[in-house]
Amino acid sequence: MYFENEERLAYLQARGKVILNACPGSGKTTTIAKKILNLEISKEIGGHSGVACLSFTNSAKDEINEAYRKLSGKSLQFPNHVSTIDSFINKYITLPFYNLLNRDFNRPKILDHTTILDDMWKTTYVKNGKTLEGLLRPLNNTEYKAKNNRSVFHLYPPSEIRIEPNGTFSINGNQPSSEKVDKTNFENYCKLIKNTQFRKGLISTGDSAFIALHLLKNNPKICEWLSLRFPFIIIDEAQDNSLMQHAIFEELIKQGLNNIELIGDPYQSLYEWRDAKPTEFLRKYESDHTWQSYDMTDNRRSPQSIIDVFSKVRRPADTKINSVDCEDFEESILVYKYSSDNHQLIIKHYDDRCALKKYASSCIVVRGNSLKDSLLGKKTEQRPWGIDLPKSIIYAKNLYTSGDIKNAIKEIRAICIPLVHSDTTDYHTLKEVEKEKSLDPHFNSLMITILDELPEFSKTIQDWTVETQEFLKNKLELSYDIDFNLRNRKSKYLEKATLSESVSQHFKKSFSAFNIPITTIHQVKGQTLDSILVFFNERKHKDNIIFENISNIDNVFPDETKRLIYVALSRPRHLLAMAFPDTITDIDIKEKFGEGIRIVTQEELI
């Protein structure tokens, strides 16, 4: 059953340009599903026009499908479309109309990995009997050189070059250093690589968005048709939209799209490294009057005590978040203090607590690999192989064992095709084969067999490597030997003992003893958990979260570090546990969280 309150009703009835600021636990996903259902009932969609419901990640997409199914008892299907924003832009704008850019262009492929953009320029040549690496023409010409007289390529590789909404170039959003490269040369270089890339039909997701914007601007009829196909566009997690994505939807609105909804929570924006621009969401919400702003401030997930903790990151002037229908148990907040030697004790204590209370969904989250390794009782990450292949195989197998068979097959297929077609290096051709093989039941069954019969991870790295090399050769009927390039000397990357330790010890998914996953904050985003244990770092560092971050003294929109904390702390239904370094005193803690806060003492841990 769906519970309607005033705020939800206001949003459900809203039409036009709608922006909804939804706090954690406000039932955003279910409300979106409810809205789609309402639109169907009122016949505002149906027949051959539907809702495009877009989100930032695949898992968010699955959640909407799930929520809709729960509400309506059926699955969300044509004419509606649920996907990530990227795939929507690719599928409905860039790919179908790419040929309008230039007739001579190849059919485009959206790249999974952008390394090809760098590799396509590399070549080898022979000088004085030695084979040397070099760049393809004309990258070494003067007009493409940096001030050090080498090609700009070496400073700013093509995979990092981006086209901004206004058509200028940047290096992942930044301008080139004027000390290192002349501006015109930089532009020459960018134009050359982008044109070559587009002509070859190799485009990254970022390029695709730029091309989509360009196509929409020059062909208003695409906007018109698309707005008929999808008279409603709902964008979930819209706080993570990039400026380019904002621009694309602005263009659609300008050319006829009447109903668009941006739904999100700027405090939960975690993707600045993928160009997320939460401030643009905030600007539309707060000061752009062409948008109707709505709120959802009822939290149906966490008790008020937990809400009060993560609310410390919010600006004091923001609307208060109210807990609704959540029972506040005793000790819903626990604070641990860790030193160099009690990590495992803390985890055990937390494990026991979760076991006792029967918290089925719990998580331990941590920032930074070194802290994570010490939580797992591990040393630094080992790199026993000289190539990426074995790690990809392990990844695929891990997907397989965790039940994500579709993606596991996709991964293993992408691994096997280049092995089978080792004589082909052309990206397009390999992708063609991959696509073709994905429809071949025999090949797919071979893929499953490989995943299933892959040498066990309980074997030592040494043995597993030898066996897997042989195993793949036999299964794929290869005429040559596969070499994972196993290192056998001690190095910066490898301690010799690793080779005789098991694969699973080093490369399995991380879990605590009670099987609580130890993971990153990004992975718990959007989830509802029974409990969470958040490890705070000790030292101040741009990637670290520390005790001081749980605050908003200056009354400003918090940076991404603080937003990470906000996301982590707002997950649990019943228990929020935080571990701080023991340099933080009990007084500091009580001052921040109040006298009643429960601090677990060292004695309790033992």
Next chain:
Amino acid sequence: MHLAYIRIENYKGSEVIETAFDPKLNIIIGENGCGKSAIIDAIRLLYNIGEPIRELSVSFDDFHQKSIDNGRSKVVQKSSLITITYIFKGLSTAQKGAFYEYMVIDPNKIEEDYAKIIISYEDKDGKYPHFTYNTGNIDGQKADYKTFELFQHYYLGALRDSTKDLLSTRNNILGKVIRRFVKRENSESQIEQIIKDANSQLLDRDEVKNTRDGVNTNLESIFKKVIDNKIGVRIEEAKTEYIVNAIKPYLPHDRTTLVDEGFHLWQNSLGLNNLIYIAVVLGDIKEQIKDNGLPHFALLIEEPESHLHPQLQLSLYNFLNNANATENSQLFITTHSPTLTSKVPLKNLILLDCGKATKLDEQFQNRESEKIIEDTTKSRELLDTDFVNSMKKLQRYIDVTKSQLLFAKSILFIEGISEELLISAFTLLEDYKLEDYRTEIVNVKGTSFYPFLYLFNHSNISKRINKPISIITDDDRFTESKKTEYSFNNLVSDTTVLDSLDDSIQKGSAVSRIKNLNSVKNNADNIKIFESFKTLEYEIALHNVSHDRSIFKDNFLVKYLDIVESDKVNKIVTYMSTFPNDLMSDEERRKVAILLWKVLPAKAEFAQDFSIHLLDNLEDAKASFIVPIYILNALTHLKNGL
């Protein structure tokens, strides 16, 4: 929205066939086995995909087979991939939205856009041919399967029993139309009440009640104690769906009130029932379009003439043309009926020939670049407007004289009735039956051959209707020969006049028509122009004067003239006797021929009488009548295509 183009590869008899379509009406013509049904079936394939029960699908037998001669032996090669491409144009904006994943924008002409779908069937050694489809312009783009429901069609096969269709309860098309109206009026309950009332009125009748009770008494004694097995009776369940399906057409005796007694449809002729069916279907389409502007409707009818007399065929055409006025429906008709074809504008005609499909009006479009000159005296190159005019003329001609030429394998164009009568008689002398070679003689009643030639002279051989064409015409040199000063009597009494006439004819120059025709031929080697020296009659006379004057009268033609004009023939014999030898020189022979020519009766009369005479005395004629060589050449050219 309309289907504007189709390309069919490796389907049934055609390796590759493509054609444009008219937005409204398409009449597909051509010989048997030329692939008319393949085109209709290729369209049906698409329109069947969205149907819950498919009337048509692809089987392994449908893959095109061709025999390849590799020098020594012939190998049959079976293709393994059928591909059909459909392009739709003229979509409304709403349709462009609904067909979004089908849309393609022409990069060369941004304002042009269309919807495109490709379906293919591959023989992969599976149980069935493997079906895939692709919408829009990129590989792997697939609009949702549900969009196929926007392709709606009605199909009337060549030997379809439309009577059965009209009377069936399951697919009652009349019922469908009524149901649509009921839904729109929201009158289900009223309709249902009618049956409820009828049911209860019937139940009030003792006859019905007694029957029911009798059955129930029997049931009771079977089931004894358990009494939950009793029956009630009714005419029909009171549900709109059942009621409307029970409504059937019939033919009332009273044609004004349209009620009470009448004939059952079974008593009606099949042809008329076909018409009723078509009328109902068109009504259905019209109402559906009113309710939903998105779908495209294709109405496919094969050989509607099969049960209709010619006048009714014309009425049907007129009706279809008018009734199908809505934007989103399109008609595809195959026919062998010259009557029907002759009334149809060229833009609606698609001719299938030699594995090629040609929309006839395209032979008159975009041809300026070929720089064809029709009037060689003025050397003016033809413009688009000239082609339009030619098309109108051709249209007019076909309208009046029927359209057999489109159904023929080869065509002989001639100037008039005389040629028609004589040449068809000549063919019998040569044991050449025109119908064996499916040659059509087209009498253009004059000398305006040009409008016809544009159908067959495209410089691009892939666009040309590449049938063998012979044109027989006169070079009409020295037309003064008709003047009275050159009458038979003057010529025979004064040989100097005869000498000068012969001289003038020899020196005369051919009329410009010959040059013009050769120019319009446009280097297409399927077209050949065969001109007489002077006229057909002159040539006949010349060919039938033997070299030896002693056997002059043995000739079939001379014998014939000896009967009707023995005086004049004798005068010729007298004239010939002035020659020194029995064997005549060419010049002497020519002059005798001129005299003989002058003896021939008036043009029309001669052709009529002489052709009958020929046919009546075929054996004699074969023995001594000589057919002019240029005519034999013309006939040989027509045979060469086979």
